[in-house]
Amino acid sequence: MKDDKQAESLQNYKDFIDGLVDIRLSVLSNWVLTKGWPKTEENSKINEFINGLSQDQKQILAHIIQQSRDGGIHDVLVFLTDEININGLKLIKNETEMAKEPFDSEMYYDWDCRREGDPWPDSEKS
Incomplete structure (x- = not known):
């Protein structure tokens, strides 16, 4: 029974970190590279600015925006x-406490790696 709880605790940890990896891509970066911000009056200056950029400049801006989002996720994980x-x-999910540093590394480090x-680290080597 204890092994089941430990396995669930570890899986909760992995799911938490992988869940953050899954949501990391910034919609704002995508908007810079594709359609721009939603077409509203308050967004008109933003879209005008984006439309004046070259494709290379849009790539740089999208990269900066993504770095900002990644930095925010990283900072929250440092805080946690x-x-x-x-x-x-x-952190408890379904009455099971999430594993604490199961790989002897901080969750922000595990997030960076993932x-x-x-x-x-515990996955099978192929």
Whole structure:
């Protein structure tokens, strides 16, 4: 029974980190590269600005926007890590506490690795 709880705790951790990886891509970056902001009066200046950019400039702006989003996710994970390690915060899903640093690394580090496409440390080597 204890092994089942530990496995669920670890899976909750992996799901949490992978869930953040799944939502990391910025819709704003996509808008810069595709259709622009929704066509409203308040967005007209933004769309005018974007339409004046070259494709290379749009790529750079989209990259900056994505870095900002990634930085925000990273900063929240640093905060959560500190709250868990220093102040006793616990994340619980379906009555099971999420594993705490199951790979001896902080959750923001695990998120960075997964974001870059690295496998989980406990996955089988092919």
